Amino acid sequence: MPSLHADISANPPACRRSTAYPTEKPQITRIWAEHECQLVELLCGLDRSSRINRFGHPASDACVEAYAKRAIASAAFIAGVFAQGRIIGVVEVFEASHDGIAEAAFAVAADWRRQGVGSDLLAAGRRWAEQSGIRTLRMVIARNNWPMRGLAHKAGARLDFDLDEIFADIAVATAAGLSSRWLAAAARAN
Numbered sequence: 726m727p728s729l730h731a732d733i734s735a736n737p738p739a740c741r742r743s744t745a746y747p748t749e750k751p752q753i754t755r756i757w758a759e760h761e762c763q764l765v766e767l768l769c770g771l772d773r774s775s776r777i778n779r780f781g782h783p784a785s786d787a788c789v790e791a792y793a794k795r796a797i798a799s800a801a802f803i804a805g806v807f808a809q810g811r812i813i814g815v816v817e818v819f820e821a822s823h824d825g826i827a828e829a830a831f832a833v834a835a836d837w838r839r840q841g842v843g844s845d846l847l848a849a850g851r852r853w854a855e856q857s858g859i860r861t862l863r864m865v866i867a868r869n870n871w872p873m874r875g876l877a878h879k880a881g882a883r884l885d886f887d888l889d890e891i892f893a894d895i896a897v898a899t900a901a902g903l904s905s906r907w908l909a910a911a912a913r914a915n
Contacts, residue, residue, distance in 0.1 A: 751808035751842070753849050756815065758797050760805065763812045765793045767805075768832055778870040779832055801827065801857070804849045806842050813837040816846035818853065818862065825860035826894070831873065843876045847895075851880075854897040864893040 756764060768779075768789045776784050780792070796803065796817050806814040814833040821827040829850050833842045847862075854862055864882070866873045868889050877884065877893035885892040 751806050751813065751837075753804050753806050753845060756797070756803035756805045756812070760812065761793060761797055764797065764803075764805070764815060765790050767812045767815060767834060768793055770834060771832060772835065775832075775835070778867045778873070779830070781867070802850065802853045804846065804853070806833075806837075806846060808837070814842040814846050816850045818850050818859075821857075821859045825858075826863050827854060827859045827861070829862045829864055829895075831864070831876075838872065843872070844879065847876060847880055851895070851897055859897055862895045862897060864895070866891040866893055 769786050771779060771789075773783050776782075776789070780789070784792070799819070800817045801820050802816075802818040804816050805812040811834075814837060815831065817830045819828045819830075829847070831843055831846055833846075850862055864873065864877055866877065868886070868891060874884075874891065874893075877891075877895065880893075880895045882893035882895045885894070
């Protein structure tokens with residue numbers, strides 16, 4: 726699968742269900758209120774175990790729909806991968822805390838998993854976070870969510886285990902292009 730490149734500043738296409746996306750290649754774009762129906766479609770399409778991993782419980786369609794509305798209204802950044810006229814994956818980044826940590830959440834359609842969509846969404850989230858001055862992206866992962874644990878591991882996340890959840894903190898590159906983890910290691914060495 727070709728690499729997906731984020732154009733987080735582009736104006737998004739309008740929400741449309743029946744027309745194909747302008748290109749056959751999946752691409753990442755910023756998600757806005759116009760995409761609410763497609764976001765709901767993606768999230769409601771998650772199977773029971775994926776909903777438990779994503780929401781912490783087997784959320785009903787009504788719960789998922791209400792969540793999508795709140796996410797679009799309150800997330801600092803949402804990007805989606807579009808393919809075949811639909812959103813096939815999404816990253817949501819929620820407001821950074823006073824210590825520069827923002828929470829990132831992901832969902833990928835079952836038929837697009839294990840194809841690099843999550844990695845590309847994480848890369849888009851990291852680029853946005855870097856541009857926004859956020860130091861760390863935090864993923865809250867269910868212990869049994871092995872694909873997300875793998876994504877966190879590939880990203881070099883620091884993992885903290887807490888009961889049935891894992892907090893995966895991913896360093897965001899600094900303005901100089903160096904990760905804060907690398908800078909801390911260099912400072913300790915001197």
